[in-house]
Structure formats: C-alpha cells, structure tokens
Amino acid sequence: MKLMVSFSRKKVHEPIIARVVKDTGVLINVERARIEPGEGDVLIDVPNGSAEEVSQKMRDLGATVRVLEDAIHHNETECVDCGACISICPQDVFSFDDDWNLVVDQKRCVLCGRCLQACPHGALSLLR
C-alpha cells in the first residue's frame, strides 16, 4: 500500500523513515521523494498489513500521512485506448490487453504525473 508522508520544516532533516523501520521492523520502499528547505514529501510503499502501524508511527513522529488507495485514476469512459500514456510512463503502469484495451497496474505508479499531460482526452488524474 502506498502512503504519502509529508514533513514539516522542523522535521525535514530528521531520520523519521529510518526510525520507523527500526522501531517497527517493517521494510519501507521509498518510491519518490521531494525535499525542499522547509518541507518534504515522500511516497513510500509498505505491505498492506503494516500500513496502519507505519502510518501511526509516522504521525507520532510528527509527519502527516495520507493513505493512497489508488495512485492514478483512469476514467474508462473518457479513454479511447490510444496508448499515448504507455510510452510516457517510467513505471510501465499502462499496457494493452489482447483486445487492445488499456490495462492500468495501479500498484506500480509513483505519482510522477507525466501521463496526465500525455493523455489527449483527460482520462487520467491523480488522487490528491
């Protein structure tokens, strides 16, 4: 399960993720990070059964945590299966099935946002 963890100005230089890994024993996969002088956001992936424990530990350490049920929203009504999103995605989230219908592998998405501009029909959006 993917969690978006946000750090405030005071917490951005603290080893919060390392501390949570040490305290919980849960292996955390960091998929994307944006660290600015005054704040930071880190997209992490954790086993589904550990999401609540990791989220609570992060909150206890001063972070804000959002659980992302689906990383990218695919509007099947708007999609025309043109395939423009397939080549632009660095994570191979998109593919065609045997009938040339678009298939979306949600769990691979790292919320980079590139596919939003690539889609000519506005069929893709990110959960905020």
Ligand code: SF4
């Ligand atoms: S947001 Fe990035 S990783 Fe996710 S589906 Fe779009 S291009 Fe791929």
Ligand code: SF4
């Ligand atoms: S770019 Fe948009 S319309 Fe084209 S296949 Fe991808 S989601 Fe569908």
